[in-house]
Amino acid sequence: QVQLVQAGGEVKKPGASVRVSCKASGYAFSSFYMHWVRQAPGQGLEWMGLINPSGGSTLYTQKFQGRVSMTRDTSTSTVYMELSGLRSEDTAIYYCARSIIDWSLPGYFFDYWGQGILVTVSS
C-alpha cells in the first residue's frame, strides 16, 4: 500500500534552516509528483511547491522562492524539503503529499499524505 513516512520533529532557532524528509513506498516513486503543504497551528493548509521525482524539476510558490529547496533521492525513494531563514511564522506541521502527473490538469490534488512533521521555530 502507498505510504509516505516523514522524519521526526525539529526545533530550530530563528535564522536557521530545516531539512525534512519524506520516504515513499508502495508505488512507482518517479510516476507521481511530490508536494509540500504546511499547516500553522490551528490554521489552514498552505501549498509550498512540488518536485517531479523523475528528473528533479521543481515548482515553488512565489511566497517561498529563494528560501525553499526541494530535492529527491531516487535510490531511496525519498524527497527532501529544506527551508532556510526560519522565522517564528514558519512554525507549522509540514506535510508531503502525492499527486498524479496528468498534463491535462491545470493543477494538482493530493491523494496520499505523509503523517506530518512539526517544525518549531523558537529562540
Place this chain on the structure above:
Amino acid sequence: EIVLTQSPGTLSLSPGERATLSCRASQSVTSGYLAWYQQKFGQAPRLLIYGASRRATGIPDRFSGSGSGTEFTLTIGRLEPEDFAVYFCQQYRSSSPTFGQGTKVEIK
C-alpha cells in the same frame, strides 16, 4: 490567486443528521477542478472528493460533492461518529493550489 471561502465555520449536528458544507471561490473554478479533504485531530488530511463530485478510492457513498463555477457543496448524507472532523476544499484550477479555511463538523 483563487481564494476559497468555506461556510459555516462550525456545524453542530447529531449523528444520523445530514451535513451540508459550502465552498465559494473568488473566481470560476472551471471544469470542477475542486477537491474536498477530511482532517481529524492530529492526523493528515484525507482526500474525499476530486473533480467536484468524484469520490476517491474507499470513500463511503454517504459523502457526495456537487457544484460548478464558484459554488461547491460537500454533503454527508447521514453523519457517522467517525465523520466529526474538519473539512477543507481545495482548488486546482490554477498551478498554485489553494485551500479554504475549513469547516469543523462537531457533535451537537
